[in-house]
Amino acid sequence: MKNAANFCIVTVAIITTLVIGKGILIPFVFALIFWFLTREIRKAIYKLPFAKKYIPKWLSNLLVFTIVILTFGFISEILASSITNLTNSYSKYEPNIEKIISEFSTFFHVDITKSIKSIAGNFNYGLWLGNIANSISALLSNTFMIIIYALFIFLEENSFISKLHKIFTEKANYQNIQNTLKKIEFSISNYLRLKTYVSLLTGILSYFVLRFVGVDAAPFWAFLIFLLNYIPTIGSLVATIFPAVFCLIQFGAFTPFLIVLIAVGFVQIIVGNIIEPRLFGKSLNLSPLVTILSLAIWGKIWGITGMILSVPITVIMMIVFSQIKNTQSIAIMLSENGEINEITNKEL
Numbered sequence: 295m296k297n298a299a300n301f302c303i304v305t306v307a308i309i310t311t312l313v314i315g316k317g318i319l320i321p322f323v324f325a326l327i328f329w330f331l332t333r334e335i336r337k338a339i340y341k342l343p344f345a346k347k348y349i350p351k352w353l354s355n356l357l358v359f360t361i362v363i364l365t366f367g368f369i370s371e372i373l374a375s376s377i378t379n380l381t382n383s384y385s386k387y388e389p390n391i392e393k394i395i396s397e398f399s400t401f402f403h404v405d406i407t408k409s410i411k412s413i414a415g416n417f418n419y420g421l422w423l424g425n426i427a428n429s430i431s432a433l434l435s436n437t438f439m440i441i442i443y444a445l446f447i448f449l450e451e452n453s454f455i456s457k458l459h460k461i462f463t464e465k466a467n468y469q470n471i472q473n474t475l476k477k478i479e480f481s482i483s484n485y486l487r488l489k490t491y492v493s494l495l496t497g498i499l500s501y502f503v504l505r506f507v508g509v510d511a512a513p514f515w516a517f518l519i520f521l522l523n524y525i526p527t528i529g530s531l532v533a534t535i536f537p538a539v540f541c542l543i544q545f546g547a548f549t550p551f552l553i554v555l556i557a558v559g560f561v562q563i564i565v566g567n568i569i570e571p572r573l574f575g576k577s578l579n580l581s582p583l584v585t586i587l588s589l590a591i592w593g594k595i596w597g598i599t600g601m602i603l604s605v606p607i608t609v610i611m612m613i614v615f616s617q618i619k620n621t622q623s624i625a626i627m628l629s630e631n632g633e634i635n636e637i638t639n640k641e642l
Contacts, residue, residue: 312595320599321436325443327606330483331490332358332444355448359441366437369517376514394546474617481609485574492570493523496530496561500537503557507550509541519558523566525601526585530562580609581630 312319335358339345345354462468497520504512515537522533537558542551588608592600608628616625 309595316596320596321439322443323603323607324436324440325447327482327486327603328362328440328444329447330479330486332362332448333479334483334487335361359445363441370437372513373517376511380511380514389546394542470617474613477613478610481613482606485606485609488570488573489524492565492573493520495569496520496523496533496565499561499565500533500558503554503561504537507541507553507557509537509550509554510544515540521602525598526589526605528589529601530566534559534562579630580605580612581628584608584628 332355336354339349339354339357349357458468458471462471497516500519501512501516504515509515518536519533522529522536525532534555538551538555541554542548545551585605585608588604589601592604592607594600596603612625612628615621615628
């Protein structure tokens with residue numbers, strides 16, 4: 295009874311901290327992801343024959359930071375322009391709603407105009423577009439804090455190992471902690487790298503589809519598709535529906551809507567069901583049910599950001615639980631097949 299009470303108290307305390315401190319924690323988590331990605335880029339640089347000999351670690355970090363920041367700045371400028379154009383011109387799409395309602399009524403031979411109008415009348419399209427724009431703008435506004443956090447993580451990187459040596463004086467304990475950190479780094483880096491590849495591929499292919507159809511603010515929708523693909527299971531579905539519905543509102547016709555829905559949906563199916571499984575294989579060893587539950591839980595705590603981060607956070611939890619004897623049963627339940635030692639100890 296006492297253990298159950300302690301568990302409930304700790305759980306409530308953790309959730310409260312996550313909710314209240316999300317303004318600090320979310321940028322810090324993104325800084326960790328930024329750190330993982332920059333380490334991957336740095337490893338790619340050191341694969342060049344001359345890199346290890348002529349490029350010191352500090353210079354490679356500087357190069358990676360510069361590349362990432364310039365790329366992010368370029369993308370931010372394009373997105374800001376697309377969001378501005380989209381929010382300023384949404385009013386011109388509203389007349390198309392009447393046309394869509396009329397076509398629905400004619401097609402179904404039912405007078406559904408009043409019911410659809412009542413539903414559509416309560417829906418503020420400007421607010422809808424503004425909320426999407428504000429969500430992305432909030433992410434972009436945290437860029438400075440993310441970069442600052444990431445910079446200090448890089449500065450702390452060299453001294454972190456020596457601190458671990460001093461904390462875990464026994465060799466066995468130190469080795470255990472080091473192995474756990476290696477597993478976390480390998481799993482998260484591998485997931486982020488591969489997920490970025492497939493999300494980028496999906497976004498680029500979808501962009502060409504949107505440009506071909508003539509959808510307004512195509513870079514914005516392509517980036518939204520790229521971002522939503524980090525959300526497991528439902529992300530690809532939402533990423534397909536959003537630009538398709540907007541296409542219906544923009545043109546007031548079903549043909550462009552069907553083209554976008556089918557073409558972008560086809561891209562999602564090919565990438566999500568053929569390319570992505572071949573790249574990932576069984577590397578995460580995460581239960582599909584746990585994936586959905588973590589998506590719902592983290593989405594409730596941190597919103598869309600929590601949905602995007604749900605898989606990396608759950609993988610870290612599973613790895614940490616697998617290294618503690620009292621929580622290994624939890625790690626087994628989180629895993630896909632019950633084999634909690636499948637994640638490789640490969641040196642990174």
